[in-house]
Amino acid sequence: xxxxxxxxxxxxxxxxxxxxxxxxxxxxxxxSGWSHGCDAQTLRDLCAxxxxxxxxxxxxxxxxxxxxxxxxxxGQTLHFVPVRGEPDPIATGIRLFRExxxxxxxxxxxxxxxxxxxxxxxx
Numbered sequence: 001x002x003x004x005x006x007x008x009x010x011x012x013x014x015x016x017x018x019x020x021x022x023x024x025x026x027x028x029x030x031x032s033g034w035s036h037g038c039d040a041q042t043l044r045d046l047c048a049x050x051x052x053x054x055x056x057x058x059x060x061x062x063x064x065x066x067x068x069x070x071x072x073x074x075g076q077t078l079h080f081v082p083v084r085g086e087p088d089p090i091a092t093g094i095r096l097f098r099e100x101x102x103x104x105x106x107x108x109x110x111x112x113x114x115x116x117x118x119x120x121x122x123x
Contacts (some may be wrong), residue, residue: 001071005064005068006060006068013057017050021049069082
């Protein structure tokens with residue numbers, strides 16, 4: 001297991017912005033909304049936000065607030081962010097890992113979620 005840190009250079013962010021700005025939008029039948037995929041105006045607005053307003057440096061800082069790691073499993077590098085949840089008697093979601101005892105032997109129900117990126121969609 002190795003520590004991981006998100007690193008984006010200004011050059012990489014500028015290249016991505018240029019690529020987004022140069023995107024050629026397909027023709028979409030008038031007023032088709034979401035019936036043929038993403039609504040054309042929504043996609044244009046999203047691209048304008050990414051190319052002009054999105055703060056890549058702030059997002060890198062935000063992502064790096066969390067401890068992140070990579071590990072090799074079956075020859076594949078897996079990136080993950082280990083996050084401990086707070087005990088919550090109302091939350092009944094799926095527990096990926098469950099601790100059932102503390103070192104002194106008392107019972108506890110604390111969730112430990114290791115959230116890997118989907119291959120090809122993560123960092």
